[in-house]
Amino acid sequence: EAGVAQSPRYKIIEKRQSVAFWCNPISGHATLYWYQQILGQGPKLLIQFQNNGVVDDSQLPKDRFSAERLKGVDSTLKIQPAKLEDSAVYLCASSLGFGRSTDTQYFGPGTRLTVL
């Protein structure tokens, strides 16, 4: 079974530029998550989708971050404009469905973003 795919793996941009990350979840997984992991910290949830609807985006900086999951499969996360403090690893995860007590999130390899 293929895992969660993310691209690109690495991205370097100047501040105030825009950037987009792509995620392809495990086939059949209804729930998709985007996390931000700043160096030295644990991942922090940015947004959670159930199919193509948003379940939780309470920690997404909506003035500069946006995310979509068209057709309930692939997802893109965009930052526009980027700030220095956005330098982090962006992780995508997917799971069968968060309503199950045994639900497990599977993580992709992440995209390491450096903002100069």
Place this chain on the structure above:
Amino acid sequence: AQSVTQLGSHVSVSEGALVLLRCNYSSSVPPYLFWYVQYPNQGLQLLLKYTSAATLVKGINGFEAEFKKSETSFHLTKPSAHMSDAAEYFCVVRVSSNTGKLIFGQGTTLQVKP
């Protein structure tokens, strides 16, 4: 609100020695608890999970964790460390079954010395 605290950001052990990584949780409801491992330049991998069945949970690569409600702890152990165990380990609590949101601890870097 649920949270987890990992005691010690860095732990160093000798190869063959006992591994003990400490985690305490805070939750007003019975928690779902997890340990994830992150190898260098790789994604997070699930080691084990507690979902209110057995209090002693066995995971992959010889790791296990014991849920102790009286101590609000979920420490991770392995009897004998291997060089390949060197990685960062995260203790994680799931907020509730209604959202699936995970709250991660700060992480503990395990160093294994030859």
